[in-house]
Structure formats: structure tokens, C-alpha cells
């Protein structure tokens with residue numbers, strides 16, 4: 098004898114709450130708001146100029162004055178923070194990334210200009226050396242090896258210089274051992290106790306960073322890969338140990354990068370440590386959505402929103418996303 102649906106479900110009908118927009122909204126567990134958005138922007142030298150980035154349609158490199166306008170727009174939209182990434186002139190790049198230490202480099206000039214014009218927005222700067230090295234690595238290259246401790250010394254100095262320029266959060270993306278504790282010590286010694294650290298705690302050796310390397314001009318320079326310092330994509334436990342180490346060293350917030358292919362890591366990090374957890378929806382993730390949308394294969398706007406919501410569901414407190422202003426405008430209605 099076949100059973101009726103009520104006999105099978107015992108009268109439980111999960112579709113009841115899905116029947117109308119109002120009831121779906123009422124029982125929705127996760128929502129995306131503008132408060133979760135961090136907008137990464139790319140910087141170039143010059144005045145009143147932008148450059149397109151082929152692999153990132155809709156994203157541009159901005160001169161400092163344009164970056165100030167972008168920050169003004171972001172603040173108006175309610176986006177809490179921006180993250181800056183510079184495309185440094187090739188003749189300023191060297192083996193040790195020494196220009197990262199220059200108080201007047203592109204990152205620091207942008208920070209000062211944005212702070213002066215838009216004091217209400219948070220500024221996150223990356224202390225990694227890759228925009229400044231002539232080999233595209235995040236650290237100092239000696240005899241084919243990215244040397245850890247000398248890299249940390251450089252990164253620490255870059256971090257202090259960024260804090261002095263007015264950065265609110267230092268976000269080192271280099272994965273060198275010991276850099277969080279070293280940055281914390283140096284910031285405190287220099288009187289920057291209130292400058293926070295967002296650690297790129299679990300940064301994977303990923304193929305999703307391709308378009309970013311075009312954006313900051315490291316694609317043609319990079320020799321070899323970053324597997325000796327980024328985490329192997331197969332490793333969860335190592336990602337947790339790395340997060341624990343960075344928290345012990347003084348990280349205020351941690352990040353998982355890339356985002357979507359590593360949502361399981363976001364969930365594990367959040368559940369294990371209960372600390373402010375962020376994901377970076379990286380350039381390759383952005384490019385994939387844009388490419389499919391441009392071909393008419395997906396509804397880009399809907400996929401953008403659904404993808405960003407998945408980060409909330411996975412436990413993230415916020416997302417670095419190139420979509421930030423578009424999302425904010427959409428949320429504003």
C-alpha cells in the first residue's frame with residue numbers, strides 16, 4: 098500500500114513558509130547588508146585618470162584623486178571600508194621591495210588623501226611586498242628562496258609606514274611566519290596601539306589570483322609560484338593552525354582567501370575561533386561571474402548577490418569584494 102504524503106512527512110510541510118515573499122523574508126536566516134562590504138581598489142600614479150583591467154571588466158585602476166572620489170562614493174553608499182592595492186611603476190620595484198618602506202609611496206599618498214577627504218571610511222592597507230618587488234613575490238628573494246625573516250623585517254617597516262600615513266587596519270597578505278606578532282610589536286612601539294591587524298590567515302596557493310596580477314602588474318614579473326609560503330589547497334588543519342598562530346600573535350580579525358572555493362574553511366574558522374572572520378572574493382571569482390554574465394549564460398546580478406550571501410551563511414562577518422559598490426547600490430534600491 099502506498100502512503101500519502103502526510104503519512105510520509107508526519108504532517109510536516111516545509112513548503113508552508115515558502116509560500117509567499119513575506120513568509121520567506123520572515124524566516125530568512127541570513128541577509129547581506131552593506132555593513133559586510135569591503136571594497137578593494139587599485140591605485141596608479143598620475144592625475145585624474147583611470148585604466149581598465151582586461152580580466153576584470155568594470156574594475157579600474159585609479160589615480161589618487163580618483164581614489165578619493167571612489168572613497169567618497171563608498172562612504173555615501175555606507176560601505177564601511179576600502180582596501181587599497183597599488184600598481185607600482187616598474188622602475189621602483191627591486192629584490193627587497195624597498196619602495197614599500199617609502200612614506201611617500203602610492204599606498205601612503207592615497208591613504209593620506211583619502212583620510213583627509215573622507216575621514217569616516219576605514220582604510221585597509223596590505224603590507225605585503227609583491228607590488229614592490231621586481232620578481233612579484235610577497236617577500237625578499239635570495240638565491241631562489243623567499244627568505245622569511247628578512248621579509249618580515251621589510252613588511253613590519255611597511256606596516257608602520259602605512260599606519261603613520263593613517264591606515265586603520267594593516268592587512269598583511271604575505272603568509273610569512275611570525276609577521277603578525279612582529280607587526281603588532283612594531284605598531285605598539287610606534288604608538289599605533291589603535292591600528293588593527295586583519296591577517297590574511299588562510300591564504301591558499303590558488304590559481305584564482307590571475308586577474309589581480311594583471312591589475313597590479315605582477316603577472317609578467319612573477320618567477321615560479323607561491324607554494325613555499327601560501328597554504329596548499331588541500332589543507333584544512335593547516336589553515337586552522339595558521340589561524341590560531343595569527344590570533345595568538347595578535348590578529349584582531351582573520352581572513353580566508355580565496356572565498357567561494359574555500360567556504361568550508363570560513364565555516365571551520367568561525368566555529369573554531371569565534372573571531373571576526375572575513376573572506377576575500379578574489380579577482381578570479383569576480384572574473385568568472387563577469388565572463389559568464391557577459392555571455393548571457395547567467396544573470397550576473399543575481400549570481401553576485403547569491404554568491405555574497407553564501408559567505409554570510411558560511412559564517413563570515415564581512416567580504417572583500419570588487420562588487421562592493423554595485424551591491425551597495427542594489428541594496429539601497
Ligand code: PBG
Nearest residue numbers: 225227235270305306309379380
Ligand atoms: C599578494 C596578493 C594577492 C592578492 C592580493 N594580494 C595574491 C597574489 O598575487 O598572489 C589577490 C587578490 C585577488 O586575486 O583579487 N600579496
